[in-house]
Amino acid sequence: MQFDPFIIPFNIGLYFIVIYAVVRSVSWFGDLSRPDKLRLQRGFFGKAFGQSIKEIFLESLIHRKILKSNPRLGYMHMSLAFGWFLLILFGTIEADVFGAHHLNAPYKAIFFKFFNPEHGRMGFEAAFSFLMDLILAFILSGLVLAIIKRFSSRVVGIKKTTKLRVLDKIALTSLWLIFPSRLLAESFTSGAYGTGSFLTGSLGSILASFLPAQEMAYPFWWLYSLSLGTFFILLPLTRYMHIPTELFLIFARNSGIKTGDQPGAFREIQIYSCSSCGICIDACQLNFSAGITNIQSAYLMKGIRNNENVSDIAFNCLMCGRCDQKCPVGIELTPLRMLSRRAGETVENEQSIWQKYFPGRQVMLPVKPVSDPSYSWLKQEEPAKTDVIYFAGCMTHLTPAIKNSMITILEASGVRYNFLDEKGGVCCGRPLMLAGQDREARELINHNSQLIWKSGAHTIVTSCPICYKVFKESYYLDVEVLHHSQFIKNLIEEGSLKLNFLHRKVTYHTPCDLGRGSGVYNEPKDVLRHVARLLKSDFEDENSLCCGGSLGNMKISSRQKSMIAHDVATELTKGNPDILATSCPLCKKTLSAATTTRVADISEIVADAIVRTAIKKKLNEPVRKVKVAVDFHN
């Protein structure tokens, strides 16, 4: 029986973490809603299984997404995760092939060198030692990067790295100690017996030349075992909990479970899956344009994990979704933030160690109980029957050029439409939702829904991406919801809109709620390509910037907003476009204040391009009075 007391810390740690991971997974599964449980079962025993295994390999071990966007940071994560995995895998094989027995206890693989110091002198054994040394060198190279990153994060190509708590620091230190102590322990043993490959062998012979290698090895084996044990025991209290949680998350996500608008087990799983890698901090415009560095999603996740009052963090966010898009773990950060907003202020409470290891279900009220309705003054009107409803939205009423252009386009196309909020309508409800006031928002949604039902329309066109998103997601309507860019594209394809080509250079700014929020990227660009020369910018599609004027942020000052807007305008006007185009009235208003380049909504550009005779013909028909502005300069 090969045994030595130094393996006890490792064994305690390992069995603890395995049992803990199983218990936690079972409790998460129990907390899932019934439909989600069924989804997960079906996903686990179905097609999604293979997909999940593939994703675990590519994302949790190789870290493909990080590698793609930032090779140096990706290499750091890959060397630690994939390298450690290879070390365990080949260590087990080594112990199985060359050890005294087959199917050994895990400690015999981990401490193989200690129990078999004579191993690896020649032939196949030496080749295997070489491989093990290579893997160890691979991990150590990543570790060097990780240590440098702590002191200067720019080295790995990120500007900010997360700040850590005391427990995180202890766990991080024990993680850092694992591999150097293994290196030294193996080197001393190799030095004493004259074995080892290029790394442990050569380091061992150097060390053995002036140190008593035989005596020095034993303490380092203890250190190796102790740091492993400490890391495993502290893991559930720190950000390293993401290692076991992420596996569960990948299975749950591939089974089709979504965050939704109710807090529950999936929310908790996502919160524990955050590794605080800091990629969201780098993506955040509040960080790089406005200098706010303590509210990013990694801090929100950490705050929720530690049961802090996160309402200040939750409300200080543009809700642009850039972090959501960049998160390598694929956590649904924006929906999670919405849930925190809805919960309002939470009470910060100290937890015992037991509670930290086994947090209770994080109970949140889905909607704040407020007594009486706030909008009882809303009068229900009888709208005219029509095919298409045009809903401009509050913001469009502040930018009359967009409204007028849309009327021109609608008239020129000959569609039977009704301008629903011509005299100013009721807000769509999304601003209230963003402020965490869902019950109030529901009142407005009901009011508008009834108006739309009564009109009998089959299509609703809106000029505002904020309205578009809420119409699509939170209104239960049996009508087609279109943003005006999609509507214009349809008109062009049908041939009901005849357009000239304007010889202008245009850069397109994708609004957050339309692009990342609703997935409408191509339609506005297609429309623009039809009427002008579209330039490329560095921030296209998923990587687009937020103008800074977002209604999502309740906290930042107007000065900070304009700092963001200036940075965005500078970036987007780099190619010297004649027009900075967007498809959101709020973006237009925010960006116009930040640049001297003309900022125009795509509807304005299209209205400019309409073949004039088409307008005149329509004007002669006495259907409806239209104001046609001859010049659409803002």
Place this chain on the structure above:
Amino acid sequence: MERFGFAISKGRQIDYDANSRHIAGYISEREPSFRVCIECGCCAATCTTGNFTSFSLRELHILLKRGENESVRENIKKCMLCGKCTLVCPRGVNTRNVVTLARQAFQKFPADAV
């Protein structure tokens, strides 16, 4: 006594000692831009709710600062937080946060709302 149809009108002075300005304090502590409002009324002019009712954020602002909270408490609920007022404000007051904080304060300290 003979009644001539005249009466002494009720005093209309603002009694700062009697009024609670706690709510205004709560707001300006958390949203400093509340203090820089010049009561120009742009917010009220553009207001979506003001289009349908007599809701005026300018008025509520003034009343809050005076500590005349009673009518504010009911009226502030009418706001739809659409954010037009924030965009038109020449002083850069974060009006959406002011309204949200006022609602919060009325819920937290119902005693001050009189």
